[in-house]
Amino acid sequence: MPRLNVTGHTAAITGAAAGMGAAVARQLAQQGAHLALIDRDADALAAVASELRALAPTSTVTTHVVDLVDDDAVAHACADIIDKHTTLQALITCAGSSMLGSIDQLTMAEMRWLMDVNLWGTVNITQGLLPALRASPHAHITHLASIYALAAPGGRIPYAMSKFAVRGFSEALRHELADSTVSVGTIYPAGVKTGIILHGRYAAALDPAIADRAAAAQARMYDTEPDVAASIIVNATIRRRARTMIGRKAYLVDALVRLLPVNHWSFMRAPLRKATDTTTPVQ
Template identity: 70%
Template sequence: MARARLDVKGATSVITGAASGMGAEVARSLARRGARLALVDRNGEGLAALATDLAGTGHTTHTVDLTDDAAVFALAQDIEAQHPQIQTLITCAGSSMLGDIDQLTMDEMRWLMDVNLWGTVNITKALLPALRRAREAHITHLVSIYGLAAPAGRIPYAMSKFAVRGFTESLRHELEGSRVTVGAIYPAGVKTGIILHGRFAASIDPAVAQRAANAQAAMYHTEPTDAAERIVDATVRRRPRTMIGREARLVDILTRVTPTRYWAPMRRPLREAIDTTTPFA
């Protein structure tokens, strides 16, 4: 059933990962449309700088570690107290991790799952009561092209993004018939620097990790401002599934056509980006 488009002017959007990258660009786009913003990140200085630059009024900043469940649920109460009309939640917070299964420790993989998966689940669960009270509301989760296809050398990242995809789709089904709709965004190659600023297994030579990160970043083509406009448009239109970038659309088709053999055509273009074992020359 088609849903009416949201009018974000004067209503509140909560954005995680707002201090930089995709979250900051989404915040700027929504501010230009007249939305009030609750900006969430662990980087308080970055949030303050962004809030100073934003158009409009009524924006608030909230510094929190999204891996701390108790802090996140307390944060939700604080946001609700300052924003009586929460209309949308857009989860942009996340990180990356380079390394293959032999290089990664369990703690390193758990850390990324905590950030990417549980940091998405807990803020969604904490704000869901407020979103249910809205006349109309929408939740947008940023997944990834690696929530469609799982490459070698990215096990914890792919695990976390497939899990976010599953959470998003299950939540969408649970909320059918309610006033809250849920959508997933699948970006491919947005030039935010996430891979360059992400983590890598401690057992990897930093020069080797940097080489792999540079190779991955060289494959990114979409400008953050363009991606942000697509994310905000998908939120306003309450779309359940949105691909950003040509590669995302191609991988979506590829995994549907050949769900067990899609890695063969992906391996070659990703060979340098997933190589964390060859010594640095």
């Protein structure tokens, strides 16, 4: 399978206003790629775009402010991207959020919201840009899943559901496009220092102090710098890899689940106890 040459070709990136999306965009800009930056935060997106235009003055950088769960807005954004960029070679979906709470604390509306953001937002933009990707001689779609798409911990039901679904969508799409010029890959980060868990949502029924404690405990487990993770994501996209782990813990969990498909939680429970505890009162 031919590798991608990103120089002079366009990559579309969701969640590009901050975190992994912004880090990936910076690395692609440094390699001379044109960029279609997608996010719902207009001000932060404009700031990143300004930075990238200064970093790579020969690259075309466009911004597309859109909520990925809004079908009409996504359709308009896709048309805008296709209009402003001659060719689209890569799509990297970094947009997403988190949700803390146990099944007894969460409402259906809260769980549906996260599924809309993490899964349907990914499906929406992928479907909308697929015709443009198919028009490229070689193209690749990179979806960010999670270590929690390998093993699902308690206390993270909506997040694990959404990321397992992203994994299933990515794998099915990869098989569906196997005879085309478009390849599909999934990324499984173990924990990147982006602050997603600290800025995510939690169940309305959950005590904010307990949510803060659980989020902080989860954040302390993150040990991969965003630039390191972005480099792995960009490299996986260029090489058109189907499956990529980020961080030693991702490899360990992947091996553990394969070895103990039913009982792996008995080994994961203790390390994740504080991060998944959404019921014990804060003293």
